[in-house]
Structures are given as structure tokens and as C-alpha cells.
Amino acid sequence: LHDVTEEEKIEAERREFVANVSHELRTPLTTMRSYLEALAEGAIQDKELAPRFLDVTQNETERMIRLVNDLLKLSKMDSKDYEINKTWVDFVTFFNDIIDRFEMIKESHIVFKRILPKEAIFIQIDEDKLTQVIDNIISNALKYSPEGGRVTFKVKVLDGQIEVSISDQGLGIPKENLERVFERFYRVDKARTRRLGGTGLGLAIAKEMIGAHGGDIWARSVEGKGTTILFTLPYDSEQEDDWS
Numbered sequence: 001l002h003d004v005t006e007e008e009k010i011e012a013e014r015r016e017f018v019a020n021v022s023h024e025l026r027t028p029l030t031t032m033r034s035y036l037e038a039l040a041e042g043a044i045q046d047k048e049l050a051p052r053f054l055d056v057t058q059n060e061t062e063r064m065i066r067l068v069n070d071l072l073k074l075s076k077m078d079s080k081d082y083e084i085n086k087t088w089v090d091f092v093t094f095f096n097d098i099i100d101r102f103e104m105i106k107e108s109h110i111v112f113k114r115i116l117p118k119e120a121i122f123i124q125i126d127e128d129k130l131t132q133v134i135d136n137i138i139s140n141a142l143k144y145s146p147e148g149g150r151v152t153f154k155v156k157v158l159d160g161q162i163e164v165s166i167s168d169q170g171l172g173i174p175k176e177n178l179e180r181v182f183e184r185f186y187r188v189d190k191a192r193t194r195r196l197g198g199t200g201l202g203l204a205i206a207k208e209m210i211g212a213h214g215g216d217i218w219a220r221s222v223e224g225k226g227t228t229i230l231f232t233l234p235y236d237s238e239q240e241d242d243w244s
């Protein structure tokens with residue numbers, strides 16, 4: 001009996017996922033269709049409207065590409081032969097490099113603060129996958145940051161693991177939604193996040209990737225004050241003894 005219920009649950013989740021994907025693809029497609037129709041019906045001659053309408057169709061195309069890329073990532077992760085390619089890296093340098101890249105492109109009114117260990121922390125990670133995870137968390141923090149907001153990056157060494165956190169001073173996430181933001185296609189405010197260009201898959205992908213590293217990911221938030229996304233990665237502080 002237990003197996004049937006479990007099977008039913010998986011089937012229900014699958015249906016919901018397919019419905020979500022279809023909906024997410026239909027939205028940009030119908031938008032593009034109406035703008036292309038308007039262009040075909042004469043707006044193409046209008047020097048003011050034409051570039052604006054083309055801009056919309058271009059943005060919607062970009063959104064669909066992002067969505068399909070995220071879906072491909074998820075389907076790869078769901079397949080049996082999903083593997084991660086770990087190498088030894090100094091996490092502090094790795095993290096600093098990513099933050100530097102965002103420092104270059106962020107808007108000037110947003111302030112970055114780093115609270116990182118002075119010494120190197122050697123751990124085994126899949127650099128490519130963790131870069132995607134951290135990119136997504138920082139992009140969200142920037143998207144939701146208010147004018148003059150501060151984004152704080154922290155790395156703490158704990159027993160057997162490191163804890164990484166990225167905090168913003170944005171509008172926050174209601175308590176009852178905190179766990180759900182890691183579900184596929186879950187968004188606190190659908191209209192708002194769609195406007196901001198999100199696919200609703202970023203944190204679901206992050207959760208899978210952190211899980212594949214043997215870590216955990218979760219969120220803390222106070223509405224109106226800000227959000228912190230935290231994740232852990234296994235770390236053996238004794239490893240240097242092993243090498244000697």
C-alpha cells in the first residue's frame with residue numbers, strides 16, 4: 001500500500017511539473033505571437049513602435065532560452081548517469097573570484113561586504129556547478145535589493161563543514177514560503193519575479209547541486225528586512241595531516 005501512495009505522489013508531481021512547463025512556455029509564446037501579429041499588421045512601418053515590439057519579442061525569446069536551459073540542467077540531474085567532477089580548490093579564492101565578477105556588473109548603489117576567512121580552505125567541489133549555484137543566489141540577492149542595499153557574503157568553518165551565506169536587505173520571503181522557494185517553479189510573487197526575468201528553477205537546481213556535494217541549503221528571512229540563503233559543504237579540517 002505504501003508503494004502505491006509513493007507512486008501516486010510521484011505521478012502527481014510529474015503531472016504538475018509538465019503543466020508548469022507548458023504554462024511557462026506558453027506565456028512567452030503567446031506574448032510573442034501578439035507582438036509579431038501587430039508587426040505584421042502594420043506596426044512594422046511605425047518607427048516608434050517597431051523597435052519596441054521587436055525588443056519585447058527578443059526578451060521573450062531570451063526568457064524561453066533560459067527556461068529551456070534550466071529544464072535541460074534539471075533533466076540531466078534527474079538521469080542516472082549524473083555525475084559531478086570534483087577537484088581540490090581553495091574555496092575562499094573561488095568565492096572571492098565570483099563576488100569580484102558581480103562587483104564589476106552590479107549597480108553602484110548596492111554595497112558588497114565580505115566576511116571571509118583569511119586562510120585558504122581547501123575542499124573538493126565541482127567548480128562549474130557551484131559557480132551556477134552561487135551565481136543564482138547572488139543574482140536573486142541583487143534582484144531583490146533595495147536602493148543602497150547591502151549584500152553580505154560570509155564563510156564560516158564549522159565542525160566537518162563550511163557554511164556559506166549570502167544576505168540581502170530586500171523585501172524578504174514570508175515564513176510560510178521559506179522552504180517552498182526550493183521547489184521547482186515555486187515563486188513567492190509570480191508576476192513580480194516573472195517581470196524580473198526569473199525561471200523559478202534556480203533554487204531548485206541549487207538544491208540538487210548542493211545535495212550532490214553532500215551539503216544542505218536553506219533560507220532565513222525577515223519580511224521587510226531581508227533574506228539570507230545558506231548552504232553547507234563537507235570540509236575536513238584535518239586533511240593537511242592526512243597529506244603529511
Ligand code: ADP
Nearest residue numbers: 140144181187188193198199200201202203227
Ligand atoms: P527565480 O528564477 O524566480 O528567481 P529561484 O528558484 O531562484 O527562481 O527563486 C524562487 C523564488 O524565491 C523567487 O521567485 C522569489 O520569490 C524567491 N526568492 C529567492 N531569492 C530571494 C531573495 N533574495 N529575496 C526575496 N525573495 C527571493
